[in-house]
Amino acid sequence: MWHISFVSVLYFCLLLIISHQTAISADIINQTCKKCADESIVFSYEFCSASLQEVPESNVTNLQGLGSIAIKLALDNATNTISIIEQLLTNKTLDPFALACLEDCSEHYSEAITTLKDSIKIFLEEDYDTARRLLTVVMTAVTTCEDCFKDKEGVVSPLENENYSLFQLSDIALCIVHLLSLVVRSYNQ
Numbered sequence: 001m002w003h004i005s006f007v008s009v010l011y012f013c014l015l016l017i018i019s020h021q022t023a024i025s026a027d028i029i030n031q032t033c034k035k036c037a038d039e040s041i042v043f044s045y046e047f048c049s050a051s052l053q054e055v056p057e058s059n060v061t062n063l064q065g066l067g068s069i070a071i072k073l074a075l076d077n078a079t080n081t082i083s084i085i086e087q088l089l090t091n092k093t094l095d096p097f098a099l100a101c102l103e104d105c106s107e108h109y110s111e112a113i114t115t116l117k118d119s120i121k122i123f124l125e126e127d128y129d130t131a132r133r134l135l136t137v138v139m140t141a142v143t144t145c146e147d148c149f150k151d152k153e154g155v156v157s158p159l160e161n162e163n164y165s166l167f168q169l170s171d172i173a174l175c176i177v178h179l180l181s182l183v184v185r186s187y188n189q
């Protein structure tokens with residue numbers, strides 16, 4: 001008899017733990033996004049909260065987990081964008097100037113992918129200063145791509161949304177790495 005109630009108590013505890021975890025994770029996401037948005041005018045709280053919330057809860061129990069998720073989201077996004085660029089490059093109706101920019105962008109996004117892969121490794125090694133430097137390189141690459149389209153009047157970037165996404169995702173990662181480096185510094189003092 002006690003056996004059954006033991007199992008149900010155990011089950012109840014498990015439910016408590018799970019719902020507690022979910023609350024922690026939504027909380028840490030929103031708090032982190034808020035902190036980052038407070039420090040930068042380009043940083044979008046809504047984008048940050050929505051992007052991080054999409055990832056399964058189990059990973060998001062601390063800032064470090066959140067950081068690696070943000071870098072992985074950025075990497076996935078850059079990878080998607082490369083295939084979008086390849087598709088656009090086959091479009092013969094595009095302005096030749098825009099096509100030339102797309103060729104450049106393809107290189108910049110490839111660089112972003114390589115750099116993001118490096119930054120995941122470096123991030124996991126807790127070398128936060130180098131990780132920040134690499135994430136800045138990613139944001140510069142994305143911006144350089146987008147700037148190309150501005151050099152000719154009347155040309156509209158076909159990668160506006162992609163620029164926005166990858167820039168924001170890298171900015172989220174950058175901010176989390178920054179917050180983590182502050183924690184490390186205060187430990188070392």
Ligand SMILES: *[C@@H]1O[C@H](CO)[C@@H](O)[C@H](O)[C@H]1NC(C)=O
Nearest residue numbers: 023026027029030046049050
């Ligand atoms: C976190 O923010 C999102 C969107 O801003 C909101 O829907 C959600 O209720 C918030 N969660 C918590 C735990 O504050």
Ligand SMILES: *[C@@H]1O[C@H](CO)[C@@H](O)[C@H](O)[C@H]1NC(C)=O
Nearest residue numbers: 055056058059068069072073
């Ligand atoms: C989440 O955690 C699981 C298991 O620990 C892992 O396989 C997966 O890659 C993680 N996802 C992200 C986005 O970090």
Ligand SMILES: *[C@@H]1O[C@H](CO)[C@@H](O)[C@H](O)[C@H]1NC(C)=O
Nearest residue numbers: 051077080081084161162165
């Ligand atoms: C990632 O990239 C794709 C293609 O560029 C974009 O449509 C999508 O909204 C992005 N996803 C996120 C979570 O930002």
Ligand SMILES: *[C@@H]1O[C@H](CO)[C@@H](O)[C@H](O)[C@H]1NC(C)=O
Nearest residue numbers: 087088090091092093094158
């Ligand atoms: C090619 O680009 C034009 C102008 O941006 C667009 O309207 C058209 O749908 C594209 N065609 C293909 C096959 O993607």
Ligand SMILES: *[C@@H]1O[C@H](CO)[C@@H](O)[C@H](O)[C@H]1NC(C)=O
Nearest residue numbers: 042146147163164165167168
């Ligand atoms: C790219 O997107 C970011 C927001 O994520 C924005 O601040 C920036 O102005 C965009 N770059 C260009 C050149 O439009």
